[in-house]
Amino acid sequence: MRRTWLALARRLYHTKVLLPLTQGRDELANLHANTQIPKLIGLARLHELTGRRGDADAVDFFWKRVTQHHSYVIGGNGDREYFSAPDSIAAHITEQTCEACASYNMLKMTRHLYSWAPDAAYFDHYERTHLNHILAHQNPRTGMFTYMTPLMSGVAREYSSEDNDFWCCVLSGMESHAKHGDSIYWENGDTLFVNLYIPSTLEWKAAAARLELNTRYPYEGDIELKVRRLATAVYFHVYTDSASDCTRRPDTVAHARRSSLRSSELMLFWILILSILYCLRRRHESSRDCAGLSGLHRRRYGRYQRGSGRRCVAHRFGLLGWR
Numbered sequence: 001m002r003r004t005w006l007a008l009a010r011r012l013y014h015t016k017v018l019l020p021l022t023q024g025r026d027e028l029a030n031l032h033a034n035t036q037i038p039k040l041i042g043l044a045r046l047h048e049l050t051g052r053r054g055d056a057d058a059v060d061f062f063w064k065r066v067t068q069h070h071s072y073v074i075g076g077n078g079d080r081e082y083f084s085a086p087d088s089i090a091a092h093i094t095e096q097t098c099e100a101c102a103s104y105n106m107l108k109m110t111r112h113l114y115s116w117a118p119d120a121a122y123f124d125h126y127e128r129t130h131l132n133h134i135l136a137h138q139n140p141r142t143g144m145f146t147y148m149t150p151l152m153s154g155v156a157r158e159y160s161s162e163d164n165d166f167w168c169c170v171l172s173g174m175e176s177h178a179k180h181g182d183s184i185y186w187e188n189g190d191t192l193f194v195n196l197y198i199p200s201t202l203e204w205k206a207a208a209a210r211l212e213l214n215t216r217y218p219y220e221g222d223i224e225l226k227v228r229r230l231a232t233a234v235y236f237h238v239y240t241d242s243a244s245d246c247t248r249r250p251d252t253v254a255h256a257r258r259s260s261l262r263s264s265e266l267m268l269f270w271i272l273i274l275s276i277l278y279c280l281r282r283r284h285e286s287s288r289d290c291a292g293l294s295g296l297h298r299r300r301y302g303r304y305q306r307g308s309g310r311r312c313v314a315h316r317f318g319l320l321g322w323r
């Protein structure tokens, strides 16, 4: 049965689009963005089932090209739903930028890539898109959704209506806003990854632990992760994307040494990628012990620029961007 479905999946392989990506060629200009992204998600799943390296390479290349050469400061892509030439988005600041479905699907693809290799760069893009685009996708007063998120100055977002507007982005919006807690934490054996700073409580079965994350990030930089319960003595690792360290005392709340992410205007987008993964190891003796870590995720002003021959720069405060 499995072979049948795999054979069918191969029949659906769109050679014209996927082969250049497998060969490391960006021929995305003038292609409909959100038609291509699910093809790559399918390819990611094929790689997971078959282990074929070329499929993974194509997904990785596509993700890097889209996030680094075709994406706006809010993480979205596409003008009137289409990719333009690489590094030309500054010439495409229009009333029809950033279809929500395209960002939604790029986040899906990001999760595949991160599961193969947990590189912080993946969740830099994920968080930037989540905070700037996905959250802006829904009107919190009415619950209605946008199709596009226009980056052109003075253009208002248009929202769906209860009776007359039901787009693809309404459906992806329903999914997006049921998934805010989807990837805050990931686990791998005795390792816990804290990917997103969203207030939450985690019941972590592998470590028989309950953890609590408190923050008002991104509006404030303070982040606190508390271990509320441990049923057994256990070591575990916590990866965060802020430069942190903790004390060794298992029965007290540990405080991180506050240090900032390094940034440089010359490095532009790569400011975020400079987040350093720190591994924190703690040994907990009993269920009464309470430990944790806290830190300051320093939000700096930065610039985001994609070359196009025009003088166009977006400004950012931390991960929040505006033009």
Ligand SMILES: [Zn+2]
Pocket (backbone or CB within 6 Å): 099, 100, 101, 102, 147, 167, 168, 169, 170, 172
């Ligand atoms: Zn859509």
